[in-house]
Amino acid sequence: MIPGSWYLALSAVLFTIGVVGVVIRRNPLVIFMSIELALNAANLALVAFGQRNGNPDGQALVFFVMAVAAAEVAVGLAIIVAIFRVRQRLSIDDLSAMRW
Amino acid sequence: MGTVAFVLIAGVAVGSALGLVIKRNPIHGALFLVVNLGTVAVLYLTLGAQFLAVAQVAVYAGAIMVLFLFAIFVLIPGKEETGPDPRRQWRLLAAPLGGALLLELIMLVVGRAAAPVPTAATAPGSVAAIGRLLFTDYLLPFELTSVLLLAAMVGVMLLARSRA
Numbered sequence: 375m376i377p378g379s380w381y382l383a384l385s386a387v388l389f390t391i392g393v394v395g396v397v398i399r400r401n402p403l404v405i406f407m408s409i410e411l412a413l414n415a416a417n418l419a420l421v422a423f424g425q426r427n428g429n430p431d432g433q434a435l436v437f438f439v440m441a442v443a444a445a446e447v448a449v450g451l452a453i454i455v456a457i458f459r460v461r462q463r464l465s466i467d468d469l470s471a472m473r474w
Numbered sequence: 475m476g477t478v479a480f481v482l483i484a485g486v487a488v489g490s491a492l493g494l495v496i497k498r499n500p501i502h503g504a505l506f507l508v509v510n511l512g513t514v515a516v517l518y519l520t521l522g523a524q525f526l527a528v529a530q531v532a533v534y535a536g537a538i539m540v541l542f543l544f545a546i547f548v549l550i551p552g553k554e555e556t557g558p559d560p561r562r563q564w565r566l567l568a569a570p571l572g573g574a575l576l577l578e579l580i581m582l583v584v585g586r587a588a589a590p591v592p593t594a595a596t597a598p599g600s601v602a603a604i605g606r607l608l609f610t611d612y613l614l615p616f617e618l619t620s621v622l623l624l625a626a627m628v629g630v631m632l633l634a635r636s637r638a
Contacts, residue, residue: 376476376477376480376520379583379584380480380484381517381521382583383580383583384484384487384488384517386576386579386580386582386583387488387491387576388487388488388491388510389579390572390575390576390579391488391491391492391494391495392491393572393575394495394568394569394571394572395494395495397565397567397568397571397572398495398565398568399495400559401500403500403542403545403546403549404494404495404500404503406542407494407500407503407504407507407542408494408495410507410534410538411491411494411507411510414510414511414514414534417514418514418517418518421518421521421523421526422521425521425522425523430598430599430603430604430607431607431611433523433525433526433599433604433607434604434607434608434611434612436523436526437525437526437529437604437608438612438615438616438619440529440530440533440534441533441619441622441623442619442622443533443534443538444533444537444538444623444626445622445623445625445626446626447538447541447542448541448626448627448630449626449629449630449633451541451542451545452629452630452633452634453633454545454549455545455548455549455633455634456633456634458549464549467560467561
């Protein structure tokens with residue numbers, strides 16, 4: 375049996391890689407994929423914690439996170455495509471259109 | 475045996491995550507992310523969450539990544555990160571900040587690991603157990619999910635509509 379803290383450590387590593395990806399990349403699509411990576415790391419931590427406490431509620435929560443992630447990806451990609459249509463460029467440094 | 479398998483899967487997961495962040499071509503990045511999502515599905519299986527493992531493959535590796543690949547095909551990849559980076563010195567800050575975040579998270583995990591673990595019966599992860607949970611305790615959020623997905627669908631159509 376693998377100790378639950380190993381899963382949590384792996385989740386921490388994956389989350390950090392996702393956050394670093396968001397910071398260092400310039401392509402909004404890759405940034406978005408890095409966000410998905412971090413989201414998955416959090417999901418893994420949720421399942422590991424739920425397993426540790428013998429509680430299936432964590433798994434139900436992960437199910438809802440997946441549904442919300444699906445909606446988020448659809449809307450986010452539509453926004454990126456819409457911005458690309460107007461700008462004809464795809465670099466995060468040019469994108470200040472949604473800044474207040 | 476189980477430990478070897480875990481280390482192997484964890485290595486593939488970390489390697490594919492690094493591939494996503496390092497590779498310049500977004501298509502390669504997307505394929506690396508598919509591998510990563512698959513390894514997370516395997517980890518769910520080792521945790522006894524069978525339903526989530528299947529949902530992970532179907533929803534993430536299936537639906538979401540196909541959407542990503544379509545978006546990459548539409549948006550002509552690889553043209554935006556070829557030139558020199560005008561904000562290189564700022565992006566180099568990511569290394570110490572990422573290191574600090576990792577250190578913090580690992581310290582948190584190790585601190586928790588030292589705490590006494592409640593003697594846990596393993597949580598059921600079968601389709602029957604999760605289904606029962608979703609349709610009793612979480613019935614309202616479950617139904618609200620359908621409204622959320624409908625709203626997202628309508629919103630995407632609105633955004634994607636060409637303004638002639």
